[in-house]
Amino acid sequence: MDLAYNQEYTEFRDELRAFLKSHGDESPPAHERGKPSPRAVAWQQKLIEHGYAARTIPKEYGGYGAEPDILEAHIIAEEFARVGARMGHNGDNRLVPTVLELGTEEQKQWLIPPSIRGEMNWCQGYSEPGSGSDLASLTTKAELDGGEWVINGQKIWTSGAQHADMMFCLVRTEPDAPKHNGISYLIFTMDTPGIDVRPLVTMTGEAIFNEVFFTDVRVPKDQIIGRRGEGWFVANNTLKHERGGLGDPNQAESRFHDIVEIMKRETIDGQRLLDNPIYRDRLLKLQGQMLAMKFNGMRVLSHFAKDEEPGLPRWIVKLNGCELNHQMANMAIDSLGELGVLYDDSDHLRDQGMWQQRYMLDLGLIIGGGTAQIQKNMIGERALGLPKEPKYEQQV
Ligand SMILES: Cc1cc2nc3c(=O)[nH]c(=O)nc-3n(C[C@H](O)[C@H](O)[C@H](O)COP(=O)(O)OP(=O)(O)OC[C@H]3O[C@@H](n4cnc5c(N)ncnc54)[C@H](O)[C@@H]3O)c2cc1C
Secondary structure, three states, X not given: OXXXXXXXXXXXXXXXXXXXXXXXXXXXXXXXXXXOOHHHHHHHHHHHXXXXXXXXXXXXXXXXXXXXXXXXXXXXXXXXXXXXXXOOOHHHHHHHHHHHHHOOHHHHHHHHHHHHOOOOOEEEEOOEOOEOOOHXXXXXXXXXXXXXXXXXXXXXXXXXXXXXXXXXXXXXXXXXXXXXXXXXXXXXXXXXXOEEEEEEOOOOOOOOEEEEEEEEEEXXXXXXXXXXXXXXXXXXXXXXXXXXXXXXXXXXXXXXXXXHHHHHHOEEOOEEHHHOHHHHHHHXXXXXXXXXXXXXXXXXXXXXXXXXXXXXXXXXXXXXXXXXXXXXXXXXXXXXXXXXXXXXXXXXXXXXXXXXXXXXXXXXXXXXXXXXXXXXXXXXXXXXXXXXXXXXXXXO
């Protein structure tokens, strides 16, 4: 099997490498990712100008306007991961494809240009205290009052809500309909009166997500994506894009190379970790898993290139990729020895404490966007055709 790229793609990669070599240091640093900043906006703007972000978004919505090319998209993802540069953000990865596919023309004009530039930052209001894995049981309600929706209820684990300009939010609009049919997908600005955001501090010491309370929040009637009661379908469209971005095999490969560098640098009794048989054995096991995910990623890519639905290879990316990334961070921390347990502001911290942060964040990513157990259920039922999990309602 010849896995080499043809000349056109090789040149594209060379061009991209040259760009990242001269401009890569303008990317916001890893610890600032996810937080809006002038630097993030400037970086995003530069990427769009060169066609490395919003590449296939039509020019009329502020994108680069290239024809979709799955291999180019893959090369961009690979090269950005290789040098650890930031690509995309919330608005870009989840909401924008959803609006492009299902939004009205007016919504596309309003939402897409500032979102892809990183000037309109989004948070995702799906989970509630009693509705996470069983999301369709959500109870935050919206009732029509004249020309406005009036929202009451609560969301939880809302990542970045404290920095966001806008929320896409699932609400129950048809309380009498079966649970999956009674949901609508609303969008609104976070400064709408009646919204109360309360940050939740996690074990990283930072508040990455929040509780969000709604008391008589009034939203114009037309700020809905898709039709009333069809929010479940719209939400799954967004989740498809979110899961596609979690567990990216390029990230695992880039981490693997970073760990090799750490193991060349760190020593035990004068011996490089890379030459220590126990560490080396662990490293090789991780390399095996990383390569398996990389080639699985190529399988997914080959299906997309042929316009086919990849099925199982696609389903396993989030589950295996997120767990692998977590194991990689674990390996890096062990390789740092006693320095691996330092945190936050110690003078002896290595790599700005990035691995310790990643270790804890990655644990969250195994849960966020659908837990590992739920992914396994979906793989069993949808990809392998196993019998459906018995539903509680059906048993009583
Ligand atoms: C880092 C992070 C960021 C997040 N960001 C957001 C966000 O921006 N917006 C948002 O809306 N939500 C967000 N979430 C919430 C996330 O989507 C939920 O945590 C997730 O869907 C699980 O829901 P839950 O926490 O209510 O757990 P539960 O659904 O209560 O699950 C508890 C445990 O039971 C298991 N379980 C539940 N049902 C089944 C089943 N049928 N079969 C087998 N096991 C089962 C689960 O796997 C889990 O281990 C985020 C979560 C994390 C960790």
